[in-house]
């Protein structure tokens with residue numbers, strides 16, 4: 066058969082599309098991508114994926130390679146996280162799926178009355194909001210200090226017979242706070258409450274980080290851990306592990322049915338048919354690096370992170386939030402500095418972007434006690450960072466000088482920039498339909514382009530200014546329109 070279009074032409078267009086993406090290599094994007102800086106490791110992963118391209122990861126009895134690779138990746142992860150023989154697990158397609166499955170397991174094992182409850186600090190990854198929503202648990206989010214630190218006693222105070230799971234992070238995504246795993250897990254174990262450690266971001270790097278208290282399976286009450294291979298395991302997207310303590314616990318993760326006229330469906334994860342590519346890439350990477358290789362890459366991350374944290378703290382007007390653990394941290398304005406010296410972290414991030422480096426803007430959060438977690442800018446450090454430390458540092462310092470003293474965009478200011486009847490209309494519209502939401506987005510200059518505006522600070526201010534359900538609806542519209550056929 067002759068193709069409608071020449072493959073070379075198709076791939077040339079793909080190359081042009083990719084060229085418009087944020088750069089996935091070279092350390093210029095400090096979130097989303099985890100660059101080992103080792104081209105030969107990426108090449109190995111690509112070849113492993115290619116080999117597995119036609120395989121269906123759904124059935125390890127038909128495609129026996131899948132079982133072998135999964136077993137070996139899990140064995141490596143179990144050793145790294147100090148699990149004994151009672152720890153078993155699954156390779157999933159990502160952190161969110163690992164977190165969802167940890168919650169689903171806990172829900173199915175819970176035997177209380179009424180609705181099960183999930184207790185976690187407010188800084189826990191949004192995947193747990195999703196899990197509670199999907200699986201029908203009440204989400205009980207506990208305030209943390211304004212430095213992002215969760216307090217064990219505040220979490221423990223919420224324990225009760227309806228609690229199906231407590232979740233702590235190692236570390237938290239927003240501020241890189243290492244939650245008090247041991248104290249929480251110990252108290253939970255006494256009440257028979259399972260404790261999940263979300264180490265999606267830390268799981269493949271904290272085991273090699275110097276000077277940390279125990280947070281993994283060495284802590285007795287820890288019943289499950291999620292750790293993303295597609296973060297600090299340097300695998301392509303689509304790979305995470307969920308390890309659970311105890312076979313009987315882990316079996317509750319499975320969905321099994323023989324009650325249909327097709328093949329028996331016995332699934333440890335959410336998907337049916339799935340790619341075995343990311344698993345194969347993970348499997349290859351784990352063998353190539355070994356524990357020593359991961360340790361070396363972690364040491365590079367630790368050097369770069371220490372350098373950048375010290376640098377940011379030395380910039381008048383900026384400060385690192387709390388006491389970050391692992392290769393990530395959040396930056397906020399130094400509230401103790403006089404106003405003319407203070408730096409808004411979002412203006413700063415926008416200027417840093419103009420210098421060619423993408424940091425991640427994070428909104429403020431008002432907690433239930435009225436205290437406010439400040440707006441921050443997030444940096445994720447990877448091994449490749451070390452090769453660009455100097456120009457990155459220069460950009461961080463230069464951008465700070467350019468925005469020092471410029472006050473943050475206030476929510477009132479953004480709201481005032483819209484015609485009052487527009488906002489009144491939105492408030493009265495009730496649940497927004499797609500057309501109204503789209504019209505609003507276009508009026509504020511967000512509809513119709515594939516790209517984000519140059520300055521994100523006003524956008525984040527808008528996110529903070531409007532009620533969450535409204536912003537959530539508007540952003541849903543924005544993302545949904547992006548993929549509508551044109």
Ligand SMILES: *Cc1c(COP(=O)(O)O)cnc(C)c1O
Nearest residue numbers: 159160161190192238263265266
């Ligand atoms: C990234 C992350 C997740 C979600 O993982 P995805 O792979 O993006 O689905 C969950 N928890 C933490 C702490 C994370 O950093």
